[in-house]
Amino acid sequence: MMRIRRAHVLIAAVAAALCVPAAGVSSSSGLPTKIGKGEGQLNLVAWEGYTQPQWVKPFERKTGCRVHAKYAGSSDEMVTLMRQGGGSQYDMVSASGDASLRLIYGHDVQPVNVKLIPDWKNFAPALKSPPHNTVDGVHYGVSLQWGPNTLLYNTKKVKPKPTSWSVLYSPKYKGKITVPDNPIQIADAALYLSKAQPSLGITDPYELNQKQFDAAVNLLRRQKPLIKKYWALASDEIDLFKNGDAVLGASWPYQTNTLQADKVPVADTIPREGATGWADTWMLSAHAKHPNCAYLWMRWVSTPKVQAQQAIYFGETPANVKACPIMDKLSPGSAAKYHCGASEAYFKSIKFWKTPVAACGNGRNDCMDYTKWQQAWTQLKG
Amino acid sequence: MQPGRPLRAARLYLTGVFWRHRWGKGLVLLAPPLLAFALVYLASLAALFVSSFWTVNPFTTEIEHHWTLDNFRTIFESSAYRTIALRTIGIAAAVTVTDAILAFPLGYFMARLARPRTRAFLFVAVLLPLWSSYLIRVYIWRLILDQNGVLNWTLRQLGLGPLHLAYSNWAVWIVFSYVWLPFMVLPVYGALERIPESLLEASRDLGARGFETFRRIVLPLALPGVVAGSIFTFSLTLGDYVTPMLAGGSSSQFIGNVVYSSVGISNNVPFAAAFATIPLAVMAVYLLIARKLGAFEAM
Numbered sequence: 001m002m003r004i005r006r007a008h009v010l011i012a013a014v015a016a017a018l019c020v021p022a023a024g025v026s027s028s029s030g031l032p033t034k035i036g037k038g039e040g041q042l043n044l045v046a047w048e049g050y051t052q053p054q055w056v057k058p059f060e061r062k063t064g065c066r067v068h069a070k071y072a073g074s075s076d077e078m079v080t081l082m083r084q085g086g087g088s089q090y091d092m093v094s095a096s097g098d099a100s101l102r103l104i105y106g107h108d109v110q111p112v113n114v115k116l117i118p119d120w121k122n123f124a125p126a127l128k129s130p131p132h133n134t135v136d137g138v139h140y141g142v143s144l145q146w147g148p149n150t151l152l153y154n155t156k157k158v159k160p161k162p163t164s165w166s167v168l169y170s171p172k173y174k175g176k177i178t179v180p181d182n183p184i185q186i187a188d189a190a191l192y193l194s195k196a197q198p199s200l201g202i203t204d205p206y207e208l209n210q211k212q213f214d215a216a217v218n219l220l221r222r223q224k225p226l227i228k229k230y231w232a233l234a235s236d237e238i239d240l241f242k243n244g245d246a247v248l249g250a251s252w253p254y255q256t257n258t259l260q261a262d263k264v265p266v267a268d269t270i271p272r273e274g275a276t277g278w279a280d281t282w283m284l285s286a287h288a289k290h291p292n293c294a295y296l297w298m299r300w301v302s303t304p305k306v307q308a309q310q311a312i313y314f315g316e317t318p319a320n321v322k323a324c325p326i327m328d329k330l331s332p333g334s335a336a337k338y339h340c341g342a343s344e345a346y347f348k349s350i351k352f353w354k355t356p357v358a359a360c361g362n363g364r365n366d367c368m369d370y371t372k373w374q375q376a377w378t379q380l381k382g
Numbered sequence: 383m384q385p386g387r388p389l390r391a392a393r394l395y396l397t398g399v400f401w402r403h404r405w406g407k408g409l410v411l412l413a414p415p416l417l418a419f420a421l422v423y424l425a426s427l428a429a430l431f432v433s434s435f436w437t438v439n440p441f442t443t444e445i446e447h448h449w450t451l452d453n454f455r456t457i458f459e460s461s462a463y464r465t466i467a468l469r470t471i472g473i474a475a476a477v478t479v480t481d482a483i484l485a486f487p488l489g490y491f492m493a494r495l496a497r498p499r500t501r502a503f504l505f506v507a508v509l510l511p512l513w514s515s516y517l518i519r520v521y522i523w524r525l526i527l528d529q530n531g532v533l534n535w536t537l538r539q540l541g542l543g544p545l546h547l548a549y550s551n552w553a554v555w556i557v558f559s560y561v562w563l564p565f566m567v568l569p570v571y572g573a574l575e576r577i578p579e580s581l582l583e584a585s586r587d588l589g590a591r592g593f594e595t596f597r598r599i600v601l602p603l604a605l606p607g608v609v610a611g612s613i614f615t616f617s618l619t620l621g622d623y624v625t626p627m628l629a630g631g632s633s634s635q636f637i638g639n640v641v642y643s644s645v646g647i648s649n650n651v652p653f654a655a656a657f658a659t660i661p662l663a664v665m666a667v668y669l670l671i672a673r674k675l676g677a678f679e680a681m
Contacts, residue, residue, distance in 0.1 A: 080649060175546070227632040229549040236628075243528035245548055371438075371650070378643060379462035381635050 042293040065293035075099035088287035097132035097353035119302035126347040133281040141283035143319040150268035152251035178249035181230035183377035189216040207360035277350040434655035453656035474619035481566040489570035549631040566611035573607020609677035
């Protein structure tokens with residue numbers, strides 16, 4: 001009886017193994033070594049504007065991979081989408097740094113062989129193996145685009161020109177300040193404190209122990225009476241500045257461009273403490289059904305022309321430095337405007353978003369994880 | 383043999399069964415909606431309640447199926463969550479009172495004073511906003527209340543100082559009162575219309591003056607309508623999270639916003655479920671009181 005059962009199990013196991021679709025990417029030691037023929041389909045989770053027809057259509061013609069994109073509204077929605085239905089519904093996600101580590105540690109994405117992406121070697125050095133998508137030397141995707149979180153101000157109302165994030169914490173502009181409604185905002189306070197209160201010993205605004213975390217949250221608590229609104233959508237902040245409800249705020253270059261195009265007297269700056277920033281990565285689902293199309297897509301979106309097109313469409317900076325001259329050709333002056341091919345020093349001044357985790361390097365395990373950040377943020381807003 | 387024969391026989395048989403067992407007909411009629419009610423509505427409520435006793439592993443964000451009261455402890459022990467719950471209930475109550483005060487004279491006019499044409503016009507005026515998107519109406523209020531919005535522009539023309547209503551709990555209160563007003567006007571109108579003219583005449587015949595008739599006849603008879611309307615305004619405000627998000631300021635979080643961010647941001651469904659049981663409990667108490675006041679006859 002026992003033997004029969006075992007035999008049944010064995011047969012079932014073999015049958016199940018045969019049923020698993022033979023993934024076309026030939027792989028040894030887990031990583032594929034060449035890209036096979038496309039599977040005809042590619043399902044993406046993306047930020048709105050990341051799958052525009054101007055670069056998706058030529059890709060479909062070239063590879064025969066039909067692109068189906070689902071737009072996500074937030075990093076957290078992206079993580080949820082990549083996990084639902086066993087994680088095989090979508091092949092890829094354009095994850096920002098505050099989501100990418102969550103996906104890696106949650107085993108929702110798989111390692112990627114960057115040797116199959118020829119343009120990877122043209123990436124800005126800081127974006128080849130950044131800590132938000134490369135863990136222990138293993139790449140979980142290819143960098144795409146990035147941008148800084150800037151200090152936006154009304155040039156008529158805010159004088160002199162602000163040079164420090166301290167303006168967001170001083171009562172001078174009480175009731176006229178707006179900052180993003182996002183737990184990752186605690187990092188902005190920590191970044192400011194790392195310079196304003198060096199005794200706290202903050203070296204990385206995403207790796208905070210209890211004491212450093214409490215100091216940052218306390219700073220934000222004192223900031224709260226100064227805040228007009230915590231903005232959830234970029235359009236909220238644009239409205240606030242347009243209507244005069246806010247004159248100072250934490251922002252993205254996108255808002256500055258939109259407001260300046262509307263002739264609103266605003267400018268943005270990266271204060272002397274530096275800034276936080278976001279960097280997006282195309283990541284490959286651990287259960288992707290169309291890995292060949294996914295690799296073809298990574299290869300395609302890394303090419304200079306597509307990088308430049310997307311950068312100009314969205315108002316961000318390409319990872320591929322060869323895209324800079326093409327950007328200028330498409331829209332004169334845009335490469336300098338978005339710091340395309342920025343120097344190592346500029347990159348150093350930007351602390352890219354990454355998911356706070358308890359284990360924060362040097363064997364320390366006392367950092368506040370993202371759940372704590374989220375709880376603190378909810379309680380802070382009250 | 384005619385093809386219709388067996389069908390006809392079956393029909394006759396069924397008629398006989400339903401005639402012999404009267405309850406059978408009711409059962410057949412009610413089975414589909416009851417099944418849907420049990421599965422879609424009660425089962426999801428039960429799932430909500432059960433999951434509120436679970437927790438989430440902070441590292442993998444996977445749900446751990448241990449029974450614990452941790453979520454409820456967090457809610458009751460943290461002053462932030464208490465404040466949010468009280469704010470939600472407080473603004474819902476304020477919106478309900480505001481709408482009742484606005485809807486009563488309007489409903490009275492429509493039911494007892496207006497000519498048919500005026501009444502039809504007022505009906506359309508009350509219902510028309512419901513045809514446009516809820517979001518549009520919230521955004522329009524934002525334009526009205528903005529620092530440089532319509533309201534402050536008007537005040538400036540009149541030589542009055544600007545009001546700082548935009549992005550505050552005042553704005554949330556105003557927008558909610560506006561958005562849910564039709565849900566109060568209709569039941570109030572219905573209750574007032576159903577008061578027989580003869581009762582008012584009798585009251586006058588017995589020597590009651592206008593105000594006394596209103597206080598002792600109209601108000602008690604219309605109260606169930608007001609309570610019925612308040613169920614809508616109160617519960618709709620209690621469950622909303624869009625208006626606080628769009629029109630609110632730096633401290634305008636509602637229960638719904640915490641639920642939204644608990645699910646969307648930290649993927650903490652158990653905590654969201656625990657917090658969502660608060661409006662459920664509040665509404666249960668509210669409905670019990672409403673039933674005492676006869677609101678269900680007025681719906």
